[in-house]
Amino acid sequence: MDNFIGSKKRKIAYFSMEIGLRCGMPTYSGGLGILAGDTIRASADLGLPFIAVTLINKRGYFIQKLDSEGRQTEHPHNWDPSDYMQSLPYEVTVNIQGKEVKVRSWLYVHHSLTEETVPVLFLDTDIEGNSVEDRQITDSLYGGDRRYRLKQEIILGIGGVRMLRKLGCSIQKYHMNEGHSSLLTLELLKENDMNASKVKELCVFTTHTPIESGHDVFSHDLVRELVSQNSDFEILKKYGGEHQLNMTLLGLNLSNYVNGVAKRHRQISEKMFPGYKFSSITNGVHSYTWVGPHMKELYNKYLPCWANEPELLVRARSIPDNEILKAHRKAKKDLLDYVNKECGTNMDCDTLTIGFARRVTEYKRPTLIFSDLNRLRKVNEAGKIQLIFSGKAHPRDLMGKLLIERIYGYMRELKGEIEIAYIENYNMDISMKLVSGVDVWLNTPKKPLEASGTSGMKAAHNGVVNFSVLDGWWIEGCVEGITGYSIGPKLEADKTPEQVEMMELDDLYYKLEYIMIPTYYKRKDEWAKMMSNSIEMLSYYFNSHRMMLHYVTEAYL
Template sequence: MSELAEILGKDRIAYFSMEIALAKNIPTYSGGLGILAGDTIRSSAELNLPLVGISLVNSSGYFLQRLDENGMQSEEAQNWSPSEHMELLGAEATVLVERRDVKVKGWLYEHRSFTGGMIPVIFLDTDVEGNSRQDREITRYLYGGDERYRLMQELILGTGGVRLLEKLGFSIMKYHMNEGHSSFLTLELLQRYGGDEDQVRRTCVFTTHTPVASGHDTFPFEMVEGVVNDPGQMELLRKFGESEGRLNMTVLALNLSGHVNGVAKRHKEVSEQMFPGYKFNSITNGVHSYTWVCPQFRELYDRYIPGWANEPELLVRVRNIPNGEIWRAHRDAKKELIDYVNREKGIGLSHDVLTIGFGRRMAEYKRPAFVFSDLKRLRKVNDAGRIQFIFAGKAHPRDERGKEIIREIFGYMHELRESVKIVFLENYDMDLALKMIAGVDVWLNTPKQPYEASGTSGMKASHNGVVNFSVLDGWWIEGCVPGVTGYAIGPAPGMERSPEEAESMELDDLYYKLEYVIIPEYYNRRDEWINIMKNSIGMIAYYFNTHRMMRRYVTETYF
């Protein structure tokens, strides 16, 4: 088992996450939560932190996105073979699911950093000989199936994860729940500690990532009783996890965790409003710097800021890089993206036109089509200086509104085809994300306040000198110095405005700043534009990274 034997018995932090993005060809992630988890693993390896990751193997991945000429999304399985990337571990755990003993095995992936650190990540798998056909499917689809399927997955993740770690001989000093999906682990620990609630709380850390009510998993107790099938555990679930007559996985984690945090300062405040009576801390998310810097900027940083990859705070020295070198690296990254898009779509995007990117999950609260709310104004913006758009993102297979938004964007492509070029790229994944966040000129983000918990795509863009243009929500409240590190859209949080007034102000501000601020600066005042690019690197990227984030988890939660 390679280096695994050497670390068994040494105290470690068990990091539980429903999804973890480690590589494109290991499709065990759907979006931001998985990317954040993968970046956490990467930074932990470079910082030599004693972490072990736990997730589900999701052997059919999330899904491959197919879009027809009208933007109609269809989904295909993303089958992959764990045996090609991981080592099957010898130990097995057993979890009672619907009165059946379900065997759980683990696949070991060893993530190695260029500094020599290694973090083991264990992917749980119920596709085990002896399990029923139904049970062998539990760890197959990420966020697939119905509510009952999700409940069984979360039971395997939380309970099965703790048991398999014990079978393997790990000594765990802290259990970090990355979202509420793994909250069943608290019941397993209660049992292990003889019902000592305080001991469980001393051992558990919980990070919540969403201010959207639907992002907090809840289940009817009748269903839970059928799946868990243990009177003692049901009593504990009602005691610690009941909210509005249902099992709420977030509430279960809140009640049995000694440290609870949101993922931005604003998200802490919103979380305390969502869950009155609970105290939240805040540790703002980051991104793994080396992973999210494109080759053109890596080469530039290597020359002018040696050591930046393992000490991202050194990016504050970006002022040492001549403007011409910054612009050349950006121009080359943009050419790579535009050439890729033109090969794939044959749309004829221009290398010289201000290019605006939008890449994230297609969900209504993220308002992907917000920029098209007033086409007359948008055409006027384009008359002031040409613009073009690149969109990407998947809608969840059961999110009909998200799918409809994709179709709407395709409709705007057709309606604006004579004036503004728009393209929508399929299968937004880690590779495509890196191309986009490095190759566009402006990274657009238009969430409905206050539903952006943090948002990390803009942090990735800043690492490549791409200018953020975003509603003031999530991390951007902390990162935005208007006109210095990027641009804000609309009023600051906390101003007394109705939702309709706030949206009207945001829309007016969006078009005004595009026409009268961003376009003139990009086309006519290049040195000022490059200065904002440098500030994106030296004032944002140097701080909003997972090295800084993990140091805070170490000092504030783990030890």
């Protein structure tokens, strides 16, 4: 165990509420957790002195079941941590609501192709001696009410720092991946004689969302009840907000380096939190993880060493276009065989296939493409299309659930005209099939609510063409008609939201009907060139190796 933790070597502690490492470990819900997993993979590849801290979530996020009408029900995703990691013989305690709650940890070790490792600590309160209620604190990711959520964040932030101390780690930087772990600053203040300047030197804070509800806020009454000690409450009030505890504000006030996850997101974050200076490090994805097996084979042949040096993907033009098309067709067949089996559809490899998969919530607008069915039918007359959807709605997101039902309604309405599938229980394995197997990756968030968006980066790594609203990373990645296509206007300062949406809709249907479909069906060489450009011009840059090197030089050193 000591060999893997390497207590004296681990200098950077990365805290995240969710981390997606393996499909069988349901310790993630979506983009934030998958990004955390890619961060760990890249850090191991690069030999960074990293250790990560998260919660065990023994009941997972949830298993999604959809009935014939698209109605979602949620079921616990129980799993056994001992199948993947070992329990460590150490305990710490954290005071919650006047009681000492015991915390232990599980050790998962990520092994890189470079033979380097990154240990991940999964905190667990399911220990004999804790009350039934306290044993359940680390059960469910994003489960329960506000009280449950604050308890989880106390365990993650305060319990995480104490566990690192127990293991003998001498941490020089604490990286908070969103505000869920911001309470670690309270523990660091106590360790450093309440010297805020010292704590700021230790802390890095990354925010991932321009959505107001994505920033955790807790009432002072609840904080006072759970934190118990009045001195702790006053500290949190000073740094986390006079009227309520804002976890993002707490992280901002006690970190010397704070950043958004795309250049546009930096600007939005500074508007959300006036007076705070943000940097930006655009997200990336772990190239080797998110390239499908058929493209991997191609890259291995033409770009040796690309797995550990993904910047070599800039040489993708050396790969013959016909071989890119051939490898992609194999990935497409794998996907469509799976979809036809799971969903009872009759999709075929010769039809332009459009994919849309992500967390289902209103601002991501998964039903935008169905806004004008007559226009969509015209698109399909110009050249056949088929659509594949996947994604979970949060159990309390009633509008998200309704959107899934609406997609099912459109499936029925367009039956016999356009093949449409919805794959239930979206996870890492399904994501891998989709981002490597579709022809077009569709992304239609309401601007400016997409902080970054990494699924499109995964698609680009597989030569899949992006078709997206100009928000998040796509502002930086889109070269119109070269790396993919944009949806809607670049500038909309003088337009109402309704006007912007109408322009986006018109652009979406127009480009599909008059540009993308003719290119896909009649000018295959141009389409293949765009696939090659996606790899060459996007993948070489939008990867987690580049991202982590930026964190090292800008935030950690």
